[in-house]
Amino acid sequence: MARRISLTQYLVEQQREHGHIPAELRLLIEVVARACKTIAISVNKGALGEVLGSAGTENIQGEVQKKLDIIANEVLIEANEWGGHLAAMASEEMDSIHLVPNRYPQGEYLLLFDPLDGSSNIDVNVSIGTIFSVLRKVGHHRGISEQDFLQAGRAQAAAGYCIFGPQSMLVLTVGEGVAVFTLDREMGSWVLTADRVQVPADTREFAINMSNMRHWAAPMRRYVDECLAGQEGPRGKDFNMRWVASMVADVHRILTRGGIFMYPWDKREPDKPGKLRLLYEANPMSFIVEQAGGMATDGRQRILDIVPTTLHQRVSVMLGSRNEVERVTAYHREAG
Ligand code: AHM
Numbered sequence: 512m513a514r515r516i517s518l519t520q521y522l523v524e525q526q527r528e529h530g531h532i533p534a535e536l537r538l539l540i541e542v543v544a545r546a547c548k549t550i551a552i553s554v555n556k557g558a559l560g561e562v563l564g565s566a567g568t569e570n571i572q573g574e575v576q577k578k579l580d581i582i583a584n585e586v587l588i589e590a591n592e593w594g595g596h597l598a599a600m601a602s603e604e605m606d607s608i609h610l611v612p613n614r615y616p617q618g619e620y621l622l623l624f625d626p627l628d629g630s631s632n633i634d635v636n637v638s639i640g641t642i643f644s645v646l647r648k649v650g651h652h653r654g655i656s657e658q659d660f661l662q663a664g665r666a667q668a669a670a671g672y673c674i675f676g677p678q679s680m681l682v683l684t685v686g687e688g689v690a691v692f693t694l695d696r697e698m699g700s701w702v703l704t705a706d707r708v709q710v711p712a713d714t715r716e717f718a719i720n721m722s723n724m725r726h727w728a729a730p731m732r733r734y735v736d737e738c739l740a741g742q743e744g745p746r747g748k749d750f751n752m753r754w755v756a757s758m759v760a761d762v763h764r765i766l767t768r769g770g771i772f773m774y775p776w777d778k779r780e781p782d783k784p785g786k787l788r789l790l791y792e793a794n795p796m797s798f799i800v801e802q803a804g805g806m807a808t809d810g811r812q813r814i815l816d817i818v819p820t821t822l823h824q825r826v827s828v829m830l831g832s833r834n835e836v837e838r839v840t841a842y843h844r845e846a847g
């Protein structure tokens with residue numbers, strides 16, 4: 512039998528042999544991964560654990576919170592508060608940043624997460640996930656504020672997501688390629704099942720919520736119209752379409768077999784640049800996709816170069832197979 516490499520061993524090797532990550536970051540990632548195991552167990556229990564359904568509250572974006580949104584948020588906070596690696600956390604489900612309480616030692620890292628992504632799929636037993644991003648506190652000032660989190664995505668020290676599907680998987684980058692771990696439930700450990708994942712540069716598969724087509728800008732329509740025209744159209748090939756409505760699941764498919772994922776600006780809410788959030792959805796996913804040889808833009812610029820101005824800032828997202836992302840980005844740029 513091939514030698515099994517656990518997440519712990521993978522991280523120790525990253526730290527010790529390659530010097531890619533400091534010990535503090537290794538421990539932080541282990542804590543996040545442990546919290547994801549706890550979330551995976553809750554997700555798995557479903558109705559038996561009384562975790563399905565609405566919590567009857569709304570988050571800062573005015574979205575109704577599901578029980579699991581709140582449970583996952585609490586699991587991540589409790590797991591990460593006391594380890595001494597973090598200075599503060601931010602989440603899709605919290606209006607403002609969460610400081611590590613004074614009774615615990617303070618670390619240099621900042622953790623951001625979407626505790627339960629794909630909330631609309633919780634109650635219908637479709638894949639959902641947890642997305643996280645790790646930043647370093649920059650500067651030597653005392654205290655932490657929201658300002659410390661407003662760093663471009665290219666500054667991320669690590670990023671990852673867990674997908675809770677037929678298997679639970681953890682996908683991780685520390686800036687040295689992308690590794691995939693599968694949860695061995697009996698052993699209770701994350702086991703390396705793919706390393707140096709690469710997204711193919713070409714694809715015939717796109718992912719977008721087509722029901723919004725009438726609201727899109729012209730370059731977005733042009734790109735999708737051309738895909739839909741298939742073999743007889745300007746692209747000269749047929750395209751397939753997938754839309755899970757869980758970003759983790761759509762991105763995971765793209766990492767596995769290629770494709771392009773798009774959640775563009777649309778004119779339903781013209782003042783918002785898009786639906787997805789930059790700091791804890793688009794940035795970590797863009798870091799992963801780039802580390803796998805793919806590309807991620809907002810239609811005009813590289814997502815990882817955007818300097819955020821607010822914690823819950825939204826952004827248009829186009830990511831995945833390089834040649835397709837380049838094309839749709841060129842259409843947007845041509846349109847001015
Ligand atoms: P969430 O974080 O509240 O679950 O929202 C984000 C999700 C993404 O996972 C997914 O790509 C998108 O929203 C789906 O949106 P829609 O329901 O408009 O298709």
Ligand code: MG
Binds near residue numbers: 625628629792
């Ligand atoms: Mg989300």
